[in-house]
Amino acid sequence: xxxxxxxxxxxxxxxxxxxxxxxxxxxxxxxxxxxxxxxxxxxxxxxxxxxxxxxxxxxxxxxxxxxxxxxxxxxxxxxxxxxxxxxxxxxxxxxxxxxxxxxxxxxxxxxxxxxxxxxxxxxxxxxxxxxxxxxxxxxxxxxxxxxxxxxxxxxxxxxxxxxxxxxxxxxxxxxxxxxxxxxxxxxxxxxxxxxxxxxxxxxxxxxxxxxxxxxxxxxxxxxxxxxxxxxxxxxxxxxxxxxxxxxxxxxxxxxxxxxxxxxxxxxxxxxxxxxxxxxxxxxxxx
Numbered sequence: 001x002x003x004x005x006x007x008x009x010x011x012x013x014x015x016x017x018x019x020x021x022x023x024x025x026x027x028x029x030x031x032x033x034x035x036x037x038x039x040x041x042x043x044x045x046x047x048x049x050x051x052x053x054x055x056x057x058x059x060x061x062x063x064x065x066x067x068x069x070x071x072x073x074x075x076x077x078x079x080x081x082x083x084x085x086x087x088x089x090x091x092x093x094x095x096x097x098x099x100x101x102x103x104x105x106x107x108x109x110x111x112x113x114x115x116x117x118x119x120x121x122x123x124x125x126x127x128x129x130x131x132x133x134x135x136x137x138x139x140x141x142x143x144x145x146x147x148x149x150x151x152x153x154x155x156x157x158x159x160x161x162x163x164x165x166x167x168x169x170x171x172x173x174x175x176x177x178x179x180x181x182x183x184x185x186x187x188x189x190x191x192x193x194x195x196x197x198x199x200x201x202x203x204x205x206x207x208x209x210x211x212x213x214x215x216x217x218x219x220x221x222x223x224x225x226x227x228x229x230x231x232x233x234x235x236x237x238x239x240x241x242x243x244x245x246x247x248x249x250x251x252x253x254x255x256x257x258x259x260x261x262x263x264x265x266x267x268x269x270x271x272x273x274x275x276x277x278x279x280x281x282x283x284x285x286x
Contacts (some may be wrong), residue, residue, distance in 0.1 A: 002133065008035060011035040011038045012034055012035050014038045014147065015034060015035060015037055015038050017037050017053060017054070017055070018034065018035075023133065024280075031147075033052065035062060037054060038158075039080055040056075040075055040076040041074045041075060041078065041079035041080075042072055042075060043057065043072065043074045043079075043082040043085070044068065044073050045070055045071070045072045045073070045085060045088075045109060046071060046073075047068055047069065047070055047071075048061065048069040048070060048071050048244045050204060052060070052071075052073055052274050054075065055253045056075055056076075056142050057073035057074055057075045058073075058074045058075075059071060059072075059073060059074075060072040060074055060089055061110065062088050062089050062111055064108050064109050064110060064111060064112060064159045065105065065108040065110055065112060065263040065264070066108050066263060070109060072085055072088065072089065072167045074086070075086065088111045089166075094111065095176075096110075096258055098120075098123065098124050098127055100131045102127070102260075103221065104162060105260055105263060105264075106221055106224050106225055107221065107224075108263070108268075110266075113264065114265055114266065115265065115266045115267070115268065116264050116266070116267050116268070117267075117270065118268065118269050118270065119270045119271070120270075120271055121126065121269035121270055121271040121274055122133045122271045122273055122274050122275055123271075123286040124269075125253075125257065125269075125275065125280075125284055126267070127138060128253045128257050128284075131246055131247055131248060131249040132222045132226070132247075133246065133247045133248070134189075134219060134222065134245065134246045134247075134248070135215075135243055135244075135245055136164050136167065136168060136244045136245065136246060137218050137242075137243040137244060138203050138215050138217060138243065139164060139216070140161055140164045140165070142154070142214075142215040143160060143161055143164075143216060144161060146202070146205055146206075146216060147160075147205075148205050150201065152201065153201040153202065153204075156195060156198060156201055156202065157202065160192055160195050160196065160197060161260045163188045163191055163192050163195070164188075166188055167188040167189065167192070167244070168244050168255070170188075171244060172236050172239075172244075173274075176237050176238065176239050176244070177237055179236070180235070180236065180237075181234050181235070181236055182234065182236070182237075183233075183234055183236055184230055184233040184234065184266075185228075185230070185231075186202045186236055187235065187246075189235060189246055189248070190230050193219075193226060193227065194223075194227070196216075196219060196220055196223045197223050197224065197227060201231075202216065202220065202231040206220065222248070224251060225256075226248060228259060229252050229255055229256060231252075232250050232251045232252035232255070233248055233249065234248075234250075234252045235247055235249065236253070253264050253284055254284050254285030256286075257284050257285065257286070258285060269286075
């Protein structure tokens with residue numbers, strides 16, 4: 001990031017949405033909104049409770065999951081990535097791959113629909129046993145580069161950083177055994193993930209902050225996936241190039257699936273090799 005400071009500074013200077021530019025001396029002054037609008041195609045989608053000053057955008061709203069209203073700030077057309085979100089507004093049918101469907105559902109950003117049809121349902125159901133890995137050093141550094149004008153948010157960030165340092169110290173003191181399994185309640189990871197989500201303070205900063213917040217956003221997504229399953233979440237640790245990694249796994253497949261089902265109205269599962277009735281009932285709770 002530091003080696004690109006000159007280029008980033010040039011983008012900042014080109015941002016016409018900032019009328020009174022301050023002297024740029026460090027990275028903590030930068031937010032995503034400070035440089036991203038220079039790309040005319042950049043078109044964020046954020047909950048309506050947050051506001052963005054993008055006067056050149058066509059503001060389009062839609063209803064997401066859990067009764068959440070979203071705003072699509074659609075700017076210059078021609079970027080296939082951002083233009084695809086037009087389908088959220090005016091399509092009768094929206095087609096997702098499994099990974100995109102689960103991400104959009106976790107973010108509550110998937111549009112509210114009357115029915116969801118899942119093809120290759122056996123693979124989709126099996127995917128709920130997937131695991132997530134966190135690079136604690138990267139999260140710590142990303143949080144250290146996160147800046148907020150709100151003191152309570154910065155206090156929260158500093159508390160999380162202290163917990164990460166404590167977790168790193170504890171694991172290195174006792175020795176890192178990749179085969180040793182911990183319940184999340186016996187580590188600091190439960191509190192770290194819970195604080196990441198507290199009151200939406202950190203999340204609100206990632207909608208406008210700099211590129212360092214990308215990893216923070218990823219961890220927020222993981223925290224949301226696991227927050228209702230802490231009682232059934234286990235983890236292991238490993239070290240690579242002096243970075244400590246935490247690998248999280250939840251064993252409650254039926255509860256993870258139920259979270260998706262509860263956010264939507266009706267499902268049709270399709271597959272030529274669907275699991276047996278016993279597996280569907282006892283493992284997935286269907």
